[in-house]
Amino acid sequence: MKIMNKILLAVFLVTAAAATGNAQKKNAKIDVAEALKGYFKPVTTPYATPDEKGFIRRWMMLEPISKPNSTNRVFTDTYTRENLSVEYFPGQYTVIPKDGDKVKVTMEYQPPVNLTSNRPTAPQGQQPKFVKATLTWHALDSDHFFVKLFRFATGLDKDRYGVIFWTVTVINCEEDIENVRLAVGSNKAARWWVNGEELLLLAGDRHMGVDSAVSDRITLHKGKNILRGVTMNGPGMSEFCARFIDDTGKPVRNFTITCN
Amino acid sequence: MRNRIMATAIAAMMTIAASAQIGSPYIHDPSTVVECDGKYYTFGTGGGGLISEDGWNWHSGGVRPGGGVAPDAIKIGDRYLVVYSTGGVQGVRYGSHVYAMWNKTLDPESPDFGYTDPIDIAGSNGYEDCDGIDPGLMMGPDGRLWLVYGTYFGYLRVVELDPATARAIGDPVNVALSCEAGEMMYKDGWYYLLATHGTCCSGVNSTYEIIVGRSKYPTGPYYDNLGRDMIHGGGRLLLASEPRRIGAGHFGRFIVGDGIEKFSFHFEGDLDRSGRSVLAIRPLMWKDGWPVAGKPFENGEYSIVSERRGYSLELAVNNVPMNTGARGVSRNADGPVVALEDQKLSDVIGTWPEGNINLRIGPELFRPHQAWVITEVPEAGGYIGGAYCKITLAGTNRTLTATADREITTVPEFTGAPEQLWRIDQLTDGTYRIMPKLVPGTDQELVLISVADSTPSLGVFDPDSDNSKWNLNKH
Numbered sequence: 001m002k003i004m005n006k007i008l009l010a011v012f013l014v015t016a017a018a019a020t021g022n023a024q025k026k027n028a029k030i031d032v033a034e035a036l037k038g039y040f041k042p043v044t045t046p047y048a049t050p051d052e053k054g055f056i057r058r059w060m061m062l063e064p065i066s067k068p069n070s071t072n073r074v075f076t077d078t079y080t081r082e083n084l085s086v087e088y089f090p091g092q093y094t095v096i097p098k099d100g101d102k103v104k105v106t107m108e109y110q111p112p113v114n115l116t117s118n119r120p121t122a123p124q125g126q127q128p129k130f131v132k133a134t135l136t137w138h139a140l141d142s143d144h145f146f147v148k149l150f151r152f153a154t155g156l157d158k159d160r161y162g163v164i165f166w167t168v169t170v171i172n173c174e175e176d177i178e179n180v181r182l183a184v185g186s187n188k189a190a191r192w193w194v195n196g197e198e199l200l201l202l203a204g205d206r207h208m209g210v211d212s213a214v215s216d217r218i219t220l221h222k223g224k225n226i227l228r229g230v231t232m233n234g235p236g237m238s239e240f241c242a243r244f245i246d247d248t249g250k251p252v253r254n255f256t257i258t259c260n
Numbered sequence: 261m262r263n264r265i266m267a268t269a270i271a272a273m274m275t276i277a278a279s280a281q282i283g284s285p286y287i288h289d290p291s292t293v294v295e296c297d298g299k300y301y302t303f304g305t306g307g308g309g310l311i312s313e314d315g316w317n318w319h320s321g322g323v324r325p326g327g328g329v330a331p332d333a334i335k336i337g338d339r340y341l342v343v344y345s346t347g348g349v350q351g352v353r354y355g356s357h358v359y360a361m362w363n364k365t366l367d368p369e370s371p372d373f374g375y376t377d378p379i380d381i382a383g384s385n386g387y388e389d390c391d392g393i394d395p396g397l398m399m400g401p402d403g404r405l406w407l408v409y410g411t412y413f414g415y416l417r418v419v420e421l422d423p424a425t426a427r428a429i430g431d432p433v434n435v436a437l438s439c440e441a442g443e444m445m446y447k448d449g450w451y452y453l454l455a456t457h458g459t460c461c462s463g464v465n466s467t468y469e470i471i472v473g474r475s476k477y478p479t480g481p482y483y484d485n486l487g488r489d490m491i492h493g494g495g496r497l498l499l500a501s502e503p504r505r506i507g508a509g510h511f512g513r514f515i516v517g518d519g520i521e522k523f524s525f526h527f528e529g530d531l532d533r534s535g536r537s538v539l540a541i542r543p544l545m546w547k548d549g550w551p552v553a554g555k556p557f558e559n560g561e562y563s564i565v566s567e568r569r570g571y572s573l574e575l576a577v578n579n580v581p582m583n584t585g586a587r588g589v590s591r592n593a594d595g596p597v598v599a600l601e602d603q604k605l606s607d608v609i610g611t612w613p614e615g616n617i618n619l620r621i622g623p624e625l626f627r628p629h630q631a632w633v634i635t636e637v638p639e640a641g642g643y644i645g646g647a648y649c650k651i652t653l654a655g656t657n658r659t660l661t662a663t664a665d666r667e668i669t670t671v672p673e674f675t676g677a678p679e680q681l682w683r684i685d686q687l688t689d690g691t692y693r694i695m696p697k698l699v700p701g702t703d704q705e706l707v708l709i710s711v712a713d714s715t716p717s718l719g720v721f722d723p724d725s726d727n728s729k730w731n732l733n734k735h
Contacts, residue, residue, distance in 0.1 A: 073462055145492075148389075185493055187438055205459040205467060207412065207438035209493025237389075237413050237438070241492075 032138060035155040039148045043099065043139040047172070047256040054243035054251020055145040056169060056227070060097050060259050063135040064153045064163035068110040068128075069234035072205040075189035080203040084164070084191045084230050092166065093196065096226065096260050099139035106130050110162055139259045146185070146208060146241040149231060153238075164232045171225040171244075172256045178219045180244045180252050183211040188233040190240065194218060195226055208239050211249075220244065220255065280505065280530065280556075282638065282647070285310060285318040285539040288461075289330035289394070292443065292512025293524040293541065293644070294340065296366040300644065302512075302524060302539060303331040303342065310539060316642025318539055323368040326359060326378055330394040330441065330510065333366070336405070336423055340366055343381070343426070345393035345409065354413050355386025358395045360426035381428050382409055382419055389414030390434075394510075396443035398478075399423070400451070406478045408435070408442035408453065415491070416442045416455060418479050435480040436473070436490035441510045450474045450549060453482040453490060454498065454511040463537070464529030466507030471495030472551055485550060499553040504531040505540065513544065514644065519687050519723025521545075522645045523553070541645035543686035554686045557646055559635045560734050561654050563624055567691050567729035568710040571621040575629040575653065575670065579622070580608045603627050605655040616669045617658070621714050624733075628654065631735060640681050640697070648681040648697055650674050662696035666706060666718045684732075691729035693721055 033042050048058040065088050069075075089103045097103075109129040138156075142148070147167065153160035182199050184192055187208040192200040192215070199215035206212070231240055244252040287304035293315070294301050301322050303309035306329070309322025324331060324342060331344035340363045347356040359378035367373060384392035391413035398406045405423040410416035416439050417432035436442070439455035446452070452474045458467035473482030473490040481489050488494025499508040507528030514522045521544040529535040543554025564573040585600045605628040612629075624630065631654035640648040651660040658670045662679040674680055678698035685693045694708040699718060709719040709727045722728045 071462075073459060073465060151389075207457050207493055209438075209495075210488060212493065 030156060032156070035157075036140065036152065037155075039143055039151040039155065040140040041143065043141055043259060047258045048141060049256055050243065050251065050253045051145060052253075053145060054245065054253050056171075056242050056257055057142040057145070057147075058257040058259065059140055059142070059147060059167045059169045060099070061138050061140055061147075061149075061152055062097070062103060062166040063138070063156060064149075064158050064160070064165055065105055065135065066107040066110050066131075066133075066159050066162065067164045067232060068108055068162040069232065070162070072188060072234040072236065074234065075203050075205060075232070077201060077203045080189040080191070080232065081201060084189070084232060088164070088166075093193070093228070096168065096170065097137040098260060099137060101137045103135045103137065104132065105135055106132050110159065112159070145210075146239050149233070149238040149240065160238075161233065161235045163238075164230060165238070166228075166230050167240075168226065168228045170258045170260060171220060171227055172258060173220050173222050173225065174254070175222050176219055177244075177252060177254065179217045179247050180220055181217055181246075182215040182227070183213070183243050183245045184229070185209045185212045185241045186231060187237055187239045188231060190229055190231040192229045192242075193227075195221070208241060210241060211243075211245065214245065217247070220252075280532070281312075281316060281318050281539050281541060282642070283312070283317040283319045286320075286533075286536050287539050288526060288528075288537040289441070289510050290512065290524060290526050290539050291330075291332045291342070291510075292334065292397075293514050293522075294333045294335055294366065296335070296340065297370075299367065301333070301366040303333060303344075304526075305329040305331075314642050315541070315644030316647055321368070322366070323373075325375060326361070328359070328393075332395050332397050332443070332512070334397040334399060336399065339364055341397065341426055342375070343395040343397060343407070344378075345383075345395055347391065347393050352386030354384060354391040356392035357383035358392055358407065358409050360421075362426070379425075379427065381421065381426055382407060382417075382432065384410075390417055392417075394440050394442060396441075396454075397421075398444035398446065398451075400478060401446055404478070406444055408444050410436075410442060411440040412438050416440070416453070418444070418453075420478075433479040434491060435482055436495075437493055439471070439490065439495070441468075441470075443511045443513070444478065445513045445551075447546065448549070450476065451478045451482075452551065453480070454551075455490070455495065456509040457495060458500075458507070458509075460507075460509065460528065462507075462528065464506045464531060464535045466509075466528035467500075468507035468509035468528050469500035470498040470508050470511050470525065470553075472498050474549070496550060498551055499525070499542070501527070502556070505529070505538075506531070508540070514541070516644060516685065517721075517723075519689070519721075520685050520693065521688050523551075543645065544688065545686065545690050546688045547690075552690075554690070557634075557636070557649075557684055557686075558734070559633075559649075561631055561633050562735065563626070563630055563733040564632055564651075564694070565624060565731040565733055566621050566710040566713075566716075567726040567731060569621065569713040570624070571710075571713060572624040572630045573619060573632065573708075573716060573730075574622050574627075575612065575658075576618045576620045577608075577612045577629050579625070579627065579629075580611055582607075609656070614672065616671055618667075618669050619660075619716050621710060621716055626735070631655075632660070634682075634684070634732070637676070637681060640676065643683050643685075646684060649684055650680060651682055651694075662699045662706070662718060664700035666699060666702070668708065668716055668718060687723070687729060689729070692732055693728060694730055695721070 328346040391411040415434035416436040419432035681697040706718040
């Protein structure tokens with residue numbers, strides 16, 4: 001290996017480590033409650049219920065996975081499906097994590113950004129580089145009807161543009177609830193599943209509007225139902241809101257929400 | 261070949277003229293069009309702006325210092341207030357400021373022209389859920405001045421301004437989520453918040469669209485037609501795209517007069533103009549308390565039907581019966597059913613007198629003496645949002661003309677005289693006002709009216725009277 005290549009490799013590894021490990025190093029020191037103040041609180045109760053409008057506020061949230069998107073115009077149906085079908089970590093479609101669980105992922109490198117940076121810039125004309133990272137699941141209650149993914153990322157000092165957010169929660173029903181629809185508003189592209197069945201593919205440069213897309217009618221079964229969503233953004237804000245609605249469009253609220 | 265190229269070029273120009281402002285209407289994020297001393301002005305991102313003598317033909321020349329993005333302008337008393345915004349202040353993305361400055365005139369050639377120093381009136385610190393750019397101004401019916409600002413990064417906010425200084429009064433209020441290009445307007449007890457959803461700044465790949473909600477209060481909450489709060493992402497669509505013009509955004513209301521309103525905005529990409537961002541002006545209509553975007557006027561063959569009676573403007577000639585088909589009540593029930601031709605011009609034109617032929621209004625039968633071709637005349641200039649048109653009887657050069665005795669007639673040939681040119685404005689209720697560019701012998705603005713069920717004339721426009729309103733039914 002030529003000396004120049006060695007230097008380049010060293011620079012890359014240092015930079016990559018800075019990009020992916022910087023937040024991890026800080027993470028140990030971060031007071032999550034303080035870092036996410038105004039948007040989320042750590043879960044402290046055994047269960048939650050939907051808010052008065054039916055929005056689900058309790059979520060297990062995985063720290064963002066880097067996936068550079070320099071513009072929101074890229075989110076076609078195909079792009080969304082392909083990039084949200086990549087296996088980033090084992091069991092990503094089935095896992096019901098616990099607070100603090102770690103996940104090892106291989107993800108695309110992008111230069112670190114912060115609040116003073118402009119849009120994320122993927123290296124032009126270069127093959128993507130991949131790095132390994134360890135990400136943490138957090139059990140959180142949103143302070144709002146929506147889940148402000150962007151603030152989850154910034155609060156934990158993670159990449160916030162060009163990233164993928166995995167979120168999962170458990171819907172506990174005392175009896176079957178038939179003919180309900182999953183209703184999601186999503187700022188940006190997303191896929192959503194209930195009990196492993198994909199219900200929504202949300203493509204395009206979307207804004208978050210309440211109930212902007214709903215699923216076909218489904219049945220929430222007696223017992224545990226797993227609601228899973230994955231959201232991918234480019235530059236700008238990212239957030240989602242989710243609830244179940246009945247055939248008349250009214251919110252469904254007769255269930256509890258837990259993290260496992 | 262050269263002639264063919266010329267013909268194609270002329271046809272292309274005609275196509276553009278039929279549905280877009282002419283001249284060089286190239287601008288992004290235009291401010292609300294403001295009239296100043298008989299000229300029209302709009303300012304855009306980056307500084308500068310457009311000027312128009314007539315509201316139709318636009319060219320560069322507006323002067324706005326300060327750079328930045330997405331200005332807005334409003335006339336208050338005898339001064340003009342111009343606001344604009346700058347982002348990325350001190351290197352902090354989404355750290356933005358809205359600045360305000362005053363001018364006695366918008367005409368840069370005027371000796372009175374000169375902006376005051378800009379003052380910082382609103383903004384965002386870069387760490388909150390707001391990006392304080394894209395300011396929009398509204399003077400309420402009570403003389404209170406309001407500013408809306410913000411982008412997709414969090415909330416749109418409304419704050420009251422002192423109309424004497426433009427400085428903020430009180431604290432801003434969040435009114436909408438995931439919107440930008442905000443603007444407000446008031447009508448009949450409702451405050452309306454106009455904004456955009458969709459992708460900006462991507463030319464013909466933009467998905468910008470203008471949406472609206474309304475509230476009883478300037479600080480909201482603003483609900484859409486389904487009762488969705490705009491702070492929950494709601495919004496009723498006003499306008500997205502038109503054929504060959506993509507991505508509407510940066511609404512600005514322009515009241516021409518009672519019953520006639522327009523709105524200015526930009527299309528992010530005009531396919532007839534290299535995909536450039538262009539100024540557009542369309543009729544603003546109202547239906548059930550909601551603003552509705554009118555369509556650009558299209559050249560074509562129309563019936564001109566009175567709102568008063570529902571009758572059609574026609575030549576005062578014999579109504580020649582169609583000499584074919586079933587007659588009476590027997591209906592020839594046993595014969596084959598066939599499609600009959602319309603009555604043709606050639607069937608009847610020989611029965612018409614030569615020279616001028618007067619007009620009347622009669623039952624709509626879709627006959628040749630009731631068919632009018634309305635065509636823009638690009639070289640005749642225009643008015644706010646449209647070009648002057650000629651109105652000729654289909655298949656002929658016979659031209660609708662205003663006369664010195666304040667009546668109308670038709671003359672055999674179009675000469676381009678101003679009394680043969682017509683301004684066609686779509687009214688807020690969707691009907692049309694039809695007005696000659698000039699009535700010989702008077703400076704008074706007169707319009708085509710139904711003075712009786714069967715009698716057209718010229719008279720003063722009354723927005724509350726169906727006598728002044730017409731429908732253009734395309735054939």
